[in-house]
Amino acid sequence: METKTASNRMLAIITLFDMHTSFLPKVVDGFSEKDAQNRLNTKANHVAWLTGSLVQGRCEVAGFLGIPLKQAADELFKMHKGIQDDVTYPSLESFKKDWEIVTPPLRTALLTVTDEQLDKRLEIPEMSMSYYDYISFLVYREANCIGQIALWRRLLGYPAMNYMP
Template sequence: MIMSTTATVPKTAMQVILDMYDMHSKLFHNVIEGIAEKDANNRLNTKANHPSWIAGSLVQDRFELAAMLGEKHKSDNDELFQNHRSRQDGVQYPALDSYKKNWDEITPVLRNILANIKDEVLESIAPIDMGGEKYSWYEMIYFTIDREAYCIGQLALFRRLLGYEAMKYS
């Protein structure tokens, strides 16, 4: 679901998250479509993360969330991004198209996990250190999906700043 003329109102909070997940699954492809490799590592003379790092971190987040929920897949670029590793100077990051394969691999796996997760799990505390704070699995999943929207927005802005057409929603 990207946009439609009719709407089905979600019945649960997890259905809202799944709807967002599905939209992000499509928008990821759209937002990196056509960005040349010469631009993928361009930080526009700023301290900002470049498109290749942002896209790779998005892919990695899906793999890491799936792993935390019991599905032990690894992305092809795990060493570059594991444990939320920040952008490294002097490293040539992979081509944007290379991320699509991993995105398409993990997306249905993680969606299945999220679609079938039990309320008891969602309400339990996730075993993740977020600087001393404790969060439920629901909050961790929500945060991850929210971060996807944020990163897709960053990539959409980079598209325009680099002179590309706006991201398509269809």
């Protein structure tokens, strides 16, 4: 897979992005839709919300980089909306489909983003940071959410995530 980047700062980001791209389908593999919505009587984010939130993050970064894509469940996640009680979230298959749609054009954008674009300030409510910092945060957050889903696998009695191809 192509890893030549327009900005040297993006090389490690692309490596992690590619890992997360392959990890998400693996970490949700085998979940029942019922278990994907299970919070185990806590206020924790369930697997469906975590998965949709990951897709939303990629869609938002794509939008900032000029790729106007929205996931099917955009209304449930836009403006960094947290998990909502008494809402049945879409299926994991729906989220995986949107993940597969947003990932290729976003990857291309991350490969071609320039230092000048990365230094540009992103001004959104309650946040001000460079595009580079925001993209870095997104990739960090992806690892965090995938790890949470991996923990849910064990808490709900599923086997550990298989990292192998």
